[in-house]
Amino acid sequence: MKTSAHPMKSVAPAAKSAARVLVLTVMAASLAACSMFGSKDKPKPQDLGANPGKIAVNQAWSVKLGSEVPLAMPALVQGNNVTVVTKDGSVTTLDGSTGRQVSKFSPGEALTTGAGSDGQRTAVVTRSNQLMVFAEGKQVWKQSLNAAVYTPPLVAGGRVFVMAADRSLAAFDGNTGRELWAVEGPSNEPLILRQPGVLQAVGNNLVVGVSGRLAGVDPDTGAVRWMSPLAAPRGTNDVERLVDLVGPISRVDNSVCARAFQASIGCVDVSNANVRWTQVSKGSDGVSGDAQAVFGAESNGTVQAWNRNDGQRLWSIDKLQYRKLTAPLVLGRSVVLADDFGTVHMLSREDGxxxxxxxxxxxxxxxxxxxxxxxxxxxxRSGTVYGFKPD
Known part of the structure; x- marks a missing residue:
């Protein structure tokens, strides 16, 4: 994904070409913490008072997975099931309604990503950079990769797509593991985020995040169809200039909205690659949204909402500051975020x-x-999964 006139360049098969050297890998949470305050005298979260209880939701089930869950490993939803990976490398699928274990398998070593699946094949990447694909709990094939992977593989259209930490991109045949094409990542970025980036199928495009830009990629060839900038590198050092896009993103029809790490939030019309708007936003995790609004949390815990059409700020609340919030989830009339203290916050979509x-x-x-x-x-993070249902 070169930054020249040809931002993505085909390379030799990923399993055979020389490995790229990553200068430094960083955790987004660590950078965010450094940007807010030093290691001493951290600000304390506000006391939230009594539970407002305006929505009747109660715990329906809980399941212990037997091992802790690493940070930045997204849970995967397929139909009524949810799949979670743990530190020991196990991949467990639960029935979302009851918490019943549907399946469980292990590649035999720790993983660096959450799982990707099309409901038939499940793809994971191990700490030793092995892309492994399983079906019905049995390994179908594996391929060696040249760089670490922190974005869950995308399994779609009979293929497995992988974006590595260096933002190189490759496609593999879902049945055999044969590499179909590969393109290299940018060569001028010394810092790499150790958290999921953007890799999603939107219509007949792969939409990927590269150096502050959304790119539309031909899933058959790896050719770039368009690129739309959401943020440009600024600042005097590598940390300040890091503007990579982070997941999750929010898609409604042709509107795709995403966050550039500690820089901005913006929306792109993928039908014509037009950037609808961008707004300055200092956050480290992705966004969620609906047809009217986009929601996100700043690194200091301020939660904000923007008009999806024009980017106008709709509301902002600071009552959850310093709680290390997750990316949000839009659910019914609420915006849901979890924090570092084990509390799940349900906020009004209308005013926060x-x-x-x-x-x-x-x-x-x-x-x-x-x-x-x-x-x-x-x-x-304890390895316990909780299911909550409305009364």
Whole structure:
């Protein structure tokens, strides 16, 4: 994904070409913390008072996975099921309605990503940079990659797409593992975020995030069809100039909205590659949204909403500051975020006011909440998965 006139360049097969050297890998949470305050005298979160209880939601089930869950490993929803990976490398699928274990397998070593699946094949990437694909709990094939991967593989159209930490991109045949094409990432970025980037199928495009830009990629060839800038590198050092796009993103029809790390939020019309708007926003995790609005949390815990059409700020609340919030989830009339203290916050989509709070355990949320089978699913770093349902 070169920054020249040809931002993406075909390369030799990823399993055979020389490995790229990553100068430095950084955790987004660490950078965000450094930008807010030093290691001493951290600001304390506000006392939230009594649970407002404006929405009747209660815990329906909880399941212990047997191992802790790493940060930045998104839970995967497929139909009524949710899939979670743990530190020991296990991949567990639960029924969202009941918490019943549907399946479980292990590649035999720790993973660096959440899982990707089309409902038939499940793809994961191990710490030793092995892309492995499983079906019905059995390994179908594996391929060696040249760089670490932190974005879950995308399994779609009989293929497995992988974006590595260096933002190189490759496609593999879902049945055989044969590499179909590969393009290299930018060569001028010394810092790489150790968290999921943007890799999603939108119509007949792969939409990927590269150096502050959304790119539309031909899934058959890897050729770039368009690129839309959401942020440009600024500042005097590498940390300040890091503007990579982070997941999750919000898609409504042709509107795709995403966050550039500690820089901005913006929306692109992928039908014509037009950037609808961008706004300055100092956050480190992705966004969620609906047809009217886009929601996100700043690194200091301020939660904000923007008009999806023009980017005008709709509301902003600071009552959840310094709680290390996850990316949000839009669910019914609420915006749901979990925090580092094990609390799940349900806010009004209309004005950000508190609707309800739910409690998990004190280990804190490992990743953004998801919804499966009409159940709000929250994954704790302790390895316990919680299911909440409306009364």
């Amino acid at each position: 006011s508190a609707l309800a709070r739910l409690e998990t355990d004190k280990a804190g949320a490992a990743t953004s909440p998801v919804v499966a089978a009409n159940t709000l699913v929250v994954v704790s």
